[in-house]
Amino acid sequence: MESRNTSDLILHAALALFSEKGFSATTTREIAQKAGCAEGTIFRYFPTKKDILISLVRPHALEELRRVMDNLPRQGEEENLRLILENRLKTIMKNKSLIKVVLTEAQYHDELKDYLMENIASHVFDTLAAYLAERMEAGVFRKADPYIFARILVGMMASLLLSESFYPMEGFDEKKRGDYLNEIINIFLHGVLKKED
Amino acid sequence: MESRNTSDLILHAALALFSEKGFSATTTREIAQKAGCAEGTIFRYFPTKKDILISLVRPHALEELRRVMDNLPRQGEEENLRLILENRLKTIMKNKSLIKVVLTEAQYHDELKDYLMENIASHVFDTLAAYLAERMEAGVFRKADPYIFARILVGMMASLLLSESFYPMEGFDEKKRGDYLNEIINIFLHGVLKKED
DNA sequence: TGGATTCATGAGTGATTACTCACTTCCCAT
DNA sequence: ATGGGAAGTGAGTAATCACTCATGAATCCA
Structure with missing residues (x-):
């Protein structure tokens, strides 16, 4: 390792x-x-x-992150999605420092930004958007621009990283992180409004 | 000015x-x-x-951002929320450079981070969480940790800034930004699942 | 008008930087 | 053992940095 x-x-x-x-x-x-x-x-x-x-x-360092949205469940319930995203979150957390450095410095170094956009981000968003589009076609998700959905979902997960970076020690244990991710998925799927059924 | x-x-x-x-x-x-x-x-x-x-x-520079979540609608429909957040988004966009610098450099300079947390972020999150808690009590939103909801909503809006920082020119006109914000609010309120009514 | 106070200047300074290079140490096939 | 190439070294270097200060210009009030 x-x-x-x-x-x-x-x-x-x-x-x-x-x-x-x-x-x-x-x-x-x-x-x-x-x-x-x-x-x-x-x-x-x-x-x-x-x-x-x-x-x-470069080559292998970000390969794991490149594939972070691969192989989402093509059928079945959102419980699958929850488990899978929970697993992917661990990948993100494991590479927290790398993500922080890359996202921060890409703002200032165009070579980094270009490489990141062309080789990593585009693949992540294309994969995720394709998944979302397919679920829209299947009538599971409502129809909208799948890329906007994709960016919002990624943004929600990024906010977890940001939160953690600003609240370093206090109260960001494994459990709280799990709660946070759970609510991300809940909100993404159902929103915050109380169901009226 | x-x-x-x-x-x-x-x-x-x-x-x-x-x-x-x-x-x-x-x-x-x-x-x-x-x-x-x-x-x-x-x-x-x-x-x-x-x-x-x-x-x-320091003092007045961030005052507008400090109050960015003040005076959310205590009653009425989410249409209010939509209009208000749309308005607040303009404030955020107007101060884009400042937010970028502050969030980026707060990672490295503790004085900045502390000031930001104590004087800005805590107020924004407290205000937003109080609003969400009240709507939960009123039976409009489902019950959960309002601070998690608040951070996720702020994170979603931050993702808009991040998106724009990485896709600078291409396709981030006023309209696309409006679409994006609309979906943020849609997802926050209703999620992405198709309604089964 | 003149003297004083404030504001602005930019060459100068010591510290620090990314990077070089002549040199030593290590490793291993013979 | 030994020769030679690869790996590692750290004092040295020119450039650049944040910051100083002696001086100059502008403004003000009497």
Whole structure:
């Protein structure tokens, strides 16, 4: 799981520091210290500091997130959806630091943004929108722009990350996270209005 | 509306640059150039660069956002809610750059985060949660943790900002933004499931 | 008009930065 | 053992940073 070669040690240290202080505020000296190598060693693996950032999102690092909305249940009840999203949420939480860094820095570095949009986001939204469109056709969901639904659902899950980033310790245990996700799915499926049946 | 004193010119320029490049990546030289003053002038008004950032969120700047969830309709139909949120969305959009900078940099600067949590976020969430709780008591909304509902609703609106930040030009005109907000409210109230009546 | 107070300036400063390179250490096939 | 290439090193470097300060310009009131 944890590769122990120098390159990965550097990437691992850089991710932690970028997440904590931001890309620009992190120095290569700090990265070297945390990675347990000399500053010069960093530049044997990455020509520039920015290449470290870009390498974080490269090939396999984000593959798991790319597929985070794959294989949603094509038939059956929303209970399936609940279980599956709960599982995917764990993936998101496991990569919390990476997501935070990538989303934050993509605002400022176009290469990152372009790569993210073309290789990750578009796939996630296309997959999710296709699922939603199919359920609309099947008469399960009401008809609307499936991409708007997709972005709203992703936005709801992103809000969980945001919440957690702002309420770090206090009260965001596993249970509260589960409650939150449950309500996300409840609201997404049923809304907040009391049923009148 | 646009104050023309030097201090405000500096704040205005700093906000634009912080939003575009991030706080750490912005130099005081750039701020001075954009503000049309000398670099030394900046430090007549702000002891340190960080004080510029902190001044951005100080007294009146965020007051409008602080009250963004005030005075929600205590009675009547969701049409009211729709109109009001549509109006509030304009406030959010008007302050897009400021929100982006504050949310991004609050992750890294605890003074900012603390100020934001204590003076802005808590008020917004308390107000919104109180509204939701009252509607739950009135039997309009189903009973649940109103704070979770509040965070999810705010998260949904934040996702609109995020979407726009990533799809900057293409297809985010006034109309599309209206559609998006409409669906946020639809989903929040009714969910995505087709009504079976 | 003149003296004082405020506002503005930008060259200068020490600290810090990303990055280089001459060098050492390690590893392993012979 | 040994030679040689790969991996690792950290003092050094030019550039850049946030911030200072001695000076100048503008404004004000008598």
